[in-house]
Amino acid sequence: MRVLGIETSCDETGVAIYDDDHGLLAEALHSQIAVHAEYGGVVPELASRDHVRKLPQLIRHVLEEAHCTPGDLDAIAYTAGPGLVGALLSGICTAHALADALRIPALAVHHMEGHLLAPFLAGEPVSFPFLVLLVSGGHTQLVLAQALGQYELLGDTLDDAVGEAFDKTAKMLGLPYPGGPALAKLAAEGDPQRWRFPRPMTDRPGLDFSFSGLKTFALNTWQRCEQSRQDAADIACAFQQAVVDTLAIKCRRALQETRCRDLVIAGGVSANQALRQRLESLCQQQGARLHLPHPRWCTDNGAMIAYAGLLQLQQQRQVQSQPKAFPRWPLSALSTIHS
Numbered sequence: 578m579r580v581l582g583i584e585t586s587c588d589e590t591g592v593a594i595y596d597d598d599h600g601l602l603a604e605a606l607h608s609q610i611a612v613h614a615e616y617g618g619v620v621p622e623l624a625s626r627d628h629v630r631k632l633p634q635l636i637r638h639v640l641e642e643a644h645c646t647p648g649d650l651d652a653i654a655y656t657a658g659p660g661l662v663g664a665l666l667s668g669i670c671t672a673h674a675l676a677d678a679l680r681i682p683a684l685a686v687h688h689m690e691g692h693l694l695a696p697f698l699a700g701e702p703v704s705f706p707f708l709v710l711l712v713s714g715g716h717t718q719l720v721l722a723q724a725l726g727q728y729e730l731l732g733d734t735l736d737d738a739v740g741e742a743f744d745k746t747a748k749m750l751g752l753p754y755p756g757g758p759a760l761a762k763l764a765a766e767g768d769p770q771r772w773r774f775p776r777p778m779t780d781r782p783g784l785d786f787s788f789s790g791l792k793t794f795a796l797n798t799w800q801r802c803e804q805s806r807q808d809a810a811d812i813a814c815a816f817q818q819a820v821v822d823t824l825a826i827k828c829r830r831a832l833q834e835t836r837c838r839d840l841v842i843a844g845g846v847s848a849n850q851a852l853r854q855r856l857e858s859l860c861q862q863q864g865a866r867l868h869l870p871h872p873r874w875c876t877d878n879g880a881m882i883a884y885a886g887l888l889q890l891q892q893q894r895q896v897q898s899q900p901k902a903f904p905r906w907p908l909s910a911l912s913t914i915h916s
């Protein structure tokens with residue numbers, strides 16, 4: 578079986594073809610960084626227009642690279658949500674038009690389900706249950722993945738998502754969009770001893786997060802110093818350490834509470850090296866296995882959507898698929914709309 582995956586939920590146009598025998602046959606990714614950079618963040622209308630412009634050529638490209646014709650495809654999987662509604666609709670319309678013309682199923686995929694399956698794209702089989710730390714621009718969640726489409730939310734952020742906190746703190750320090758990777762790079766030049774930022778909500782029970790206070794703490798610290806490059810690096814370093822420590826403390830708690838032996842980390846922030854290293858040593862201490870996506874599948878991509886679609890087909894758990902966008906779509910609601 579062969580599935581074409583289409584991802585257009587935010588500012589990357591991702592397309593890929595995944596085959597159940599041969600794995601990933603081809604993938605193409607177009608980043609809109611250049612489109613949004615001058616605005617310092619994603620402009621939704623520009624994102625939609627750019628997806629519409631780029632999708633046809635990316636689809637042609639992956640078909641050629643995979644040596645396939647459209648007739649070789651068994652299904653088209655697409656991100657139905659959550660995300661920016663106009664951006665989502667550009668992928669949804671393309672997927673449904675293609676699937677209707679080819680008389681094959683169009684499969685709605687939850688963007689975060691795509692992310693949490695990304696560590697298994699490289700060939701290691703998916704084995705439920707596992708614990709997931711989902712960390713992206715819009716999400717910071719601890720999730721118990723019980724089966725495909727069945728996710729229990731254990732902890733969530735009460736305010737900013739961790740990627741959002743990285744992006745806002747980076748902007749404040751004068752770093753270019755997208756801020757997360759830029760802040761992580763600058764943090765490597767910082768002095769880890771100079772500041773100690775709080776580890777929010779770690780002194781009380783539970784698995785929820787809060788990152789907006791940490792961002793304000795960074796702002797206050799920045800306003801109290803000379804704002805040199807070294808000051809920015811020291812703040813980036815202290816901020817990243819606080820985020821990584823906080824996430825690790827909650828992961829340890831979740832591993833102990835659920836007695837899960839497998840931890841998956843997924844979403845854009847899972848590309849962060851400091852976080853990857855910290856969770857690697859946490860899992861060693863706890864006798865658990867850490868499953869990390871390959872760096873190129875941490876941020877948004879079409880491969881994770883094609884793969885999630887293939888699992889839906891294989892397990893006959895297809896999400897009911899009308900051409901409809903779900904801009905806000907809790908992962909825990911997924912089981913209720915599986916057909």
Ligand code: KG4
Nearest residue numbers: 713714715740757758845846848849876877
């Ligand atoms: O999953 P993703 O590509 O898009 C969403 O679904 O949100 O995640 C993007 C987020 C952005 O906030 C970006 O700044 C952050 O992931 N990010 C990072 C790193 N790479 C991407 N944050 C920290 N360190 C990184 N290396």
Ligand code: ZN
Nearest residue numbers: 713845876877
């Ligand atoms: Zn994402």
